[in-house]
Amino acid sequence: MAVKTVSVTQDGLPSEADQAERFGKARSAQATAVLEDYVELIDDLLKSEGEARPTDIARRLGVSHATAIKSIARLKREGLATSKLYRGVFLTPEGLSLAAKVRARHRLVVDLLVAVGVPKHCAELDAEGIEHHVSDAALAAFARFLGRDETGTRRGKPD
Numbered sequence: 425m426a427v428k429t430v431s432v433t434q435d436g437l438p439s440e441a442d443q444a445e446r447f448g449k450a451r452s453a454q455a456t457a458v459l460e461d462y463v464e465l466i467d468d469l470l471k472s473e474g475e476a477r478p479t480d481i482a483r484r485l486g487v488s489h490a491t492a493i494k495s496i497a498r499l500k501r502e503g504l505a506t507s508k509l510y511r512g513v514f515l516t517p518e519g520l521s522l523a524a525k526v527r528a529r530h531r532l533v534v535d536l537l538v539a540v541g542v543p544k545h546c547a548e549l550d551a552e553g554i555e556h557h558v559s560d561a562a563l564a565a566f567a568r569f570l571g572r573d574e575t576g577t578r579r580g581k582p583d
Contacts, residue, residue: 463515463519463526464530465484466499467523467527469484534547
């Protein structure tokens with residue numbers, strides 16, 4: 425992977441292009457964070473309770489029922505979820521794949537934070553924000569630091 429150099433202006437600021445790229449990346453991550461949280465939670469609810477009802481989703485995410493319905497509609501438009509009348513929300517194969525990716529990323533971030541001394545509870549809370557903003561390059565570095573392969577599995581033995 426090529427390392428990008430960042431140009432800095434005389435006043436110490438990054439160049440306009442570099443700064444715009446940073447802010448653009450953050451806005452993009454924020455836009456997808458909601459979808460990622462929803463698919464991860466829906467997958468968790470389906471596995472543990474057998475169903476993911478909008479009411480349960482709203483309560484667990486701490487949002488209104490109307491907000492959950494709006495976000496679920498977005499998941500459906502994006503091809504990540506489907507719903508059945510009186511049966512709740514289900515993930516498509518794409519939604520299941522995204523949920524697995526988000527969960528693995530979350531675990532890797534939590535494990536790194538714990539490895540550098542962050543208490544487990546705090547690491548779980550912090551990972552909820554970090555997991556959506558961290559780059560693939562940073563995740564690969566986290567995995568190397570923790571002695572894991574690119575999938576997040578410990579080298580030589582499964583988690």
